[in-house]
Amino acid sequence: MDETFAQDVLEGLSAKHKYLSSKYFYDDNGSRIFQEIMHMPEYYLTDSEFEILSLQSKQIIDTVGFAQPFNIIELGAGDGFKTFKLLEHLVNENVAFHYVPIDISQEAIDTLSDKLLERLPNLSIQAKVGDYFEVLNDLKQDNTPSLLLFLGSNIGNYIEVEANKLLSLFNQNMKKGDKLLIGVDLKKNPLIVQKAYLDDGGITKKFNLNLLLRINRELEADFKIDDFDFYSFYDPDTGDVKSYIVSLRNQKVNIKKLNRTIDFRYDELIWTELSKKYSLEELKELAEVNGFTIQQNFLDCKHYFVDSLWE
Ligand code: AVI
DSSP states (O other), X not given: OOHXXXXXXXXXXXXXXXXXXXXXGOSHHHHHHHHHHHTSTTOHHHHXXXXXXXXXXXXXXXXXXXXXXXXXXXXXXXXXXXXXXXXXXXXXTXXXXXXXXXXXXXXXXXXXXXXXXXXXXXXXXXXXXXXXXXXXXXXXXXXXXXXXXXXXXXXXXXXXXXXXXXXXXXXXXXXXXXXXXXXXXXXXXXXXXXXXXXOTTOHHHHHHHHHHHHHHHHXXXXXXGGGEEEEEEEETTTTEEEEEEEEOSSEEEEEGGGTEEEEEOTTOEEEEEEEEOBOHHHHHHHHHHTTOOEEEEEEOXXXXXXXXXXX
16 A cells, blocks of 8 residues: 555545545546646647647747756656657657656656657657656766656646745755746636536546545545546636636445545545746746746747746
């Protein structure tokens, strides 16, 4: 049994306002559902970032300005669909670089490596499964310049203190001269944001409820999935999208491996995820409090999303 998972589930479901961390969405099944989300028309984030990397890869790499060879280290690579455009540009231009994708899902990393090598047989790829910082720490030993990629608005899933902790850890684990390209979803018309998280097809609901299935499987619980629903809400002032699982009944759930029975009230919420949207001013502040300066922002044509280059 994964002790941290067990501990976190116990803590979150025993709290007055119940919560579960979205980092636990991504078991192999959850990673597959996330691929479905990224292909939904409502989930504009993927298309916007894909456009940036399709049309502006040359400008991005020219602005980075590294001598060759260099590393491209992708944190939380997922299916690498967006990154493909950047990699394709570099391979076509015969640029000397190593691509080092890091992800916590073995399945996601295997699929990514196979797909990339099929389409870019000359790509030098050294995939790693595991913790970002262990890998970054290893890479610090070699003095090849590195461009870190933290794309897909993954930073939006961290509350403010955790986002700052993570970014300052990135900073500490970067060598002098290394750069970070961070993908961030921007504040925009609230209806567009709302639809991306409360989709008509119920895929985001399935993504959230998969976490209960994971608890059933790994902690021998008896959540009845049909007795729970999903809700998501965007607050345009704060930029927070908050997602919840909703209990549809008064009910008890036994979690055998935790030796606990948890009570859920009718309409009680479990907070599962924050997906924060930033303004460009807030983004500048986020960079600066963590010791970075923005070298350049690369936006899509609708100004929905930014890939921001930090040094
Ligand atoms: C991975 N992360 C940036 C996604 C997001 O938009 O917050 C996860 C997601 N949750 C619901 N839909 C997508």
